[in-house]
Amino acid sequence: MSFLDLLQFAWSALRGHRLRSVLSTLGVAIGVTSVVLLTALGEGARIYVTSQLAALGSDLMIILPGKVETSGVIPVIGGVPHDLTLDDALALQKRIPLIRKLAPATVGQTTVSHGSLSRNVMIIGATPEFLDLQRLKMGRGSSLPSGEITRGSNVAIIGTAIQQQLYGGGNPLGKIIRIGDFRFRIIGVMAPKGEHMGFNFDEIVMIPVATSMKVFNLTTLFRIFVQANSFQDLEPAKKQIIEVIKERHKEDDITLLTQDSVLASFNQIFTALTMALAGIAAISLTVAGIGIMNVMLVSVSERTSEIGLLKAVGVTRAQIILVFLAEALLLSLVGGCTGLAAAILSVRLVTDIFPSFPAEIPSWSVLLAVGVSMLVGVMFGVWPARRAAQLDPILALTRR
Amino acid sequence: MIHLEGISREFQVGEETVHALKNINLEILDGDYVALMGPSGSGKSTLLNVIGCLDHPNSGSYFLDGKDVTSLDETELSLIRRNRIGFVFQFFHLIPRLDAAGNVELPMIFAGVSREERQQRVDRALESVGLSHRSKHRPNQLSGGERQRTAIARAVVMQPSVLLADEPTGNLDSHSGQEIVELIEKMNREGLTVVIVTHDPGVGKRARRVITLHDGELVSAEDQGFKG
Numbered sequence: 078m079s080f081l082d083l084l085q086f087a088w089s090a091l092r093g094h095r096l097r098s099v100l101s102t103l104g105v106a107i108g109v110t111s112v113v114l115l116t117a118l119g120e121g122a123r124i125y126v127t128s129q130l131a132a133l134g135s136d137l138m139i140i141l142p143g144k145v146e147t148s149g150v151i152p153v154i155g156g157v158p159h160d161l162t163l164d165d166a167l168a169l170q171k172r173i174p175l176i177r178k179l180a181p182a183t184v185g186q187t188t189v190s191h192g193s194l195s196r197n198v199m200i201i202g203a204t205p206e207f208l209d210l211q212r213l214k215m216g217r218g219s220s221l222p223s224g225e226i227t228r229g230s231n232v233a234i235i236g237t238a239i240q241q242q243l244y245g246g247g248n249p250l251g252k253i254i255r256i257g258d259f260r261f262r263i264i265g266v267m268a269p270k271g272e273h274m275g276f277n278f279d280e281i282v283m284i285p286v287a288t289s290m291k292v293f294n295l296t297t298l299f300r301i302f303v304q305a306n307s308f309q310d311l312e313p314a315k316k317q318i319i320e321v322i323k324e325r326h327k328e329d330d331i332t333l334l335t336q337d338s339v340l341a342s343f344n345q346i347f348t349a350l351t352m353a354l355a356g357i358a359a360i361s362l363t364v365a366g367i368g369i370m371n372v373m374l375v376s377v378s379e380r381t382s383e384i385g386l387l388k389a390v391g392v393t394r395a396q397i398i399l400v401f402l403a404e405a406l407l408l409s410l411v412g413g414c415t416g417l418a419a420a421i422l423s424v425r426l427v428t429d430i431f432p433s434f435p436a437e438i439p440s441w442s443v444l445l446a447v448g449v450s451m452l453v454g455v456m457f458g459v460w461p462a463r464r465a466a467q468l469d470p471i472l473a474l475t476r477r
Numbered sequence: 478m479i480h481l482e483g484i485s486r487e488f489q490v491g492e493e494t495v496h497a498l499k500n501i502n503l504e505i506l507d508g509d510y511v512a513l514m515g516p517s518g519s520g521k522s523t524l525l526n527v528i529g530c531l532d533h534p535n536s537g538s539y540f541l542d543g544k545d546v547t548s549l550d551e552t553e554l555s556l557i558r559r560n561r562i563g564f565v566f567q568f569f570h571l572i573p574r575l576d577a578a579g580n581v582e583l584p585m586i587f588a589g590v591s592r593e594e595r596q597q598r599v600d601r602a603l604e605s606v607g608l609s610h611r612s613k614h615r616p617n618q619l620s621g622g623e624r625q626r627t628a629i630a631r632a633v634v635m636q637p638s639v640l641l642a643d644e645p646t647g648n649l650d651s652h653s654g655q656e657i658v659e660l661i662e663k664m665n666r667e668g669l670t671v672v673i674v675t676h677d678p679g680v681g682k683r684a685r686r687v688i689t690l691h692d693g694e695l696v697s698a699e700d701q702g703f704k705g
Contacts, residue, residue: 082586093574386570389531390584390631391559393552470531474566475522 078396087403094376098408101365101372105412105453106419108362109446113420113438115358116445118427119351121436126347127340128435135308137210138315140301141332158330160297163227163287165325169301172321175314180207180302181226181286185293187257189282191243198239199281200256202289202299208267210302213278218250218265221285229287233261236279237269256282257292311335355442359449365412366453373405373461377468384465385473394466401465405458406451413450417443478638478670479505479528484537486523486693497523498534499693505672507638510665512684513674519690521674522643528672529562529641530554542638559588563632565661567644569624571616577603577627578612584635602630606660622653629660639670646677658683 091098143158166181183202188195201207205220216237222230233254240249249263261284270278289295305314315333323329377384387397420438427436486498497520505511505528513521526532527539530546538547546557558564571580578599585595603609606626616624625645632640642661646654658680665671673680681687682701689697 078587078589082592086586089574382568382570383572386572387583387587388555389529389558389564389570390587391555391557391562391635392584392587393555395552396587471526474570 083399083403084407086400087407090376090380090400090404091407094379097372097375101368102408102412102415104365104368105362105409105450106416108358108365109413109416109450110419110423111358111361112355112449113417113442113446114423115354116351116442117420117424117436117438119347119354120439121427121434123344123347123351124435124437125433127343130336130340130343135336136305136311137336138303138305138311138318139334140303140318141334142297142330144330144332159326159328161301161331162296162298163290165322166298166301167226168325169303169318169321173314173317175306175310175317176303177306178206178210178304180204180210181298181300182207182302183286183289183293183295183299185289185295187293189239189243190255191252194243196239196242199276200289200292201276201281201283202286202293203283204286207283207302210304211273211278213270214268216266216268217248218263220265221283222264226285227287229285229289229291231259231261231284231288232264233282233284234265234267235263235282236267236277238277238279239282240266254282256284259288259292355445362449362453366409366457369405369408369454370457370461372408373401373458374464376404377401377461377465380465381468381473384468385470388468388470389474397466398459398462401462402455402458405462406454409450409454409458410447413447416450417446420446478507478542479503479672480540481528482538482540484524484527484534484539486520486527486532486534496693498527501537501695503688503695503698505639505670507670508665508668509670510662510685511672512681512687513672513690514676514678514681514687515690515696517676518692520693521690523693524690525641525643525672525674528639529564530557531564559584560635561638563635563637563640565625565628565632565640565642565645567647569616569621569628569648571624571627571631573616576613576615577608577619577623577630580616580627581630581634583631588635598634599630602634603627605633605664606630620653621649622656625649625653625657626660629657629664633664633669637669639672640664642671642673644674644676646675646680654680 140161142161163181166179170176170179180203185200185202186197187200188197203221204226205223208220215234218234221234222232233256235249235254240246243254244252249266252263254261254263267278284292286298303314303318305311315335318333319329319331322331384397424436424438428434481501481503484498484501485496488495488497501524513524515521523532527534534547538545540546541557541561546554549557572583575583581599581602582595585598590598600609603612606629608623608626608630611619611623616627619627640661645657645661649657661671661673662683673684675681685701687699687701688695
């Protein structure tokens with residue numbers, strides 16, 4: 078029989094019980110919409126976060142003390158990592174000409190106060206290079222003093238929120254701020270910046286890195302931020318940094334993060350998340366498939382006399398299987414296409430309401446949706462189709 | 478052209494074995510008009526189903542148009558039913574969602590006949606049963622007699638060698654029943670071999686041969702000459 082005739086026959090059978098057919102296609106449509114929509118949203122989140130990270134700059138590196146493996150719970154033969162010191166930072170700067178700028182940094186948390194007002198805030202110990210590398214600007218006054226980084230003075234710069242909360246929004250320059258047990262003189266206010274790299278820079282206080290190590294009793298730096306001369310110099314600079322540190326620490330006990338590696342990890346995490354979402358949505362497709370199987374089984378049991386008649390006029394078992402499979406496939410394909418259309422519309426709606434959210438339907442999820450809906454139709458249609466083909470025509474025809 | 482030798486058919490009903498047909502020997506020649514009669518449970522419908530290749534005998538042989546069909550597999554039997562046999566049932570068995578033309582067209586769709594040819598043959602078949610004006614009606618819009626006429630058109634549209642009718646008038650009033658018998662007889666006159674299962678003696682009287690069954694056995698085969 079021709080393909081078109083088969084389709085027409087299957088279609089007429091589905092139209093015969095319209096409500097049932099519509100409800101089972103709805104199940105598949107919902108399943109497909111969830112798969113496609115959730116993967117699009119997952120993709121969008123990934124693109125959003127990684128593009129934010131890309132703003133970090135491709136010529137930047139971050140040095141962390143300790144290798145990622147040694148900072149785990151399991152004790153390693155190497156033992157505790159060596160301190161990452163200001164002298165290390167100075168050595169790197171002196172010995173590696175590929176490094177254009179570097180900024181050692183520490184973080185700590187304590188109470189700062191002025192008069193009777195106090196707050197518990199994050200303190201960053203840094204250098205003026207740090208502000209350059211993080212693209213932080215000063216709003217008032219001057220930045221941290223440049224010069225010998227091992228000498229720390231008792232000066233501080235504050236964020237606009239601190240200015241508001243402790244100094245009533247007025248001019249804090251020259252005023253004293255207590256940080257822990259120490260007194261600092263304010264020499265500048267940072268321009269408003271907001272959230273960046275996990276910190277809200279309006280709510281921090283920055284002091285020279287050497288002073289911060291005294292205040293918090295630190296022997297090791299939190300990070301060293303490094304800018305290479307160019308993107309091409311990153312890899313060679315990375316190797317040289319490891320060399321220098323190996324020499325000084327007697328082992329390679331630092332972790333170097335480049336934008337590439339951070340991006341790669343984030344990509345991995347988000348891709349895994351998106352896969353998980355797709356997996357969950359795929360479960361709903363399986364449920365929809367069971368719905369189709371149910372509808373087809375009911376259809377077969379309702380149409381026993383039709384099946385008996387078909388056999389009597391010489392329709393082969395293979396053709397009967399084809400007919401019922403075609404019905405199941407039609408149900409799932411119509412559901413798949415409807416679901417896809419609904420997903421495309423929803424994504425468009427999301428991007429209209431949130432234009433900065435780059436939700437995008439990846440082409441693999443379209444193929445997945447259509448492919449899986451066809452697979453569902455065939456898998457869940459086979460058993461009812463075979464039952465139809467195995468029906469005893471005489472029993473079917475002796476019934477009314 | 479229908480040659481049955483030693484045909485037996487048994488069924489398992491619970492723990493008992495029912496012998497529906499016991500060692501039937503029968504020959505039906507081309508163009509014959511045969512009535513299969515007998516009380517309820519005599520095996521006449523089972524015999525019709527065996528002749529129609531819808532049921533397999535447990536033993537014996539069946540030659541249809543010279544070909545041994547007892548050794549054929551299910552697919553080959555389907556093709557025999559498609560091309561050589563036409564069935565008419567007591568309860569019509571029309572597909573309710575299709576109109577009369579759609580029902581008549583059915584065997585040809587699965588036989589792979591082209592759309593244009595199907596159209597022509599449907600028209601001719603409906604004309605031969607006098608239903609050209611009702612071709613677009615669904616079964617629930619047709620009278621009992623019209624439904625059976627549609628079924629007959631469907632049975633002959635593939636130009637079978639034999640028409641098998643199982644109680645074709647059983648669900649009709651006497652007037653419609655009469656029309657149906659006359660229609661079947663008209664087709665027999667045009668050369669179609671006809672076998673009717675009936676318990677209606679009025680119908681049985683009209684056939685050329687009456688084969689009587691009792692308890693699965695062939696008890697008599699009477700030649701009555703054509704009374705049509």
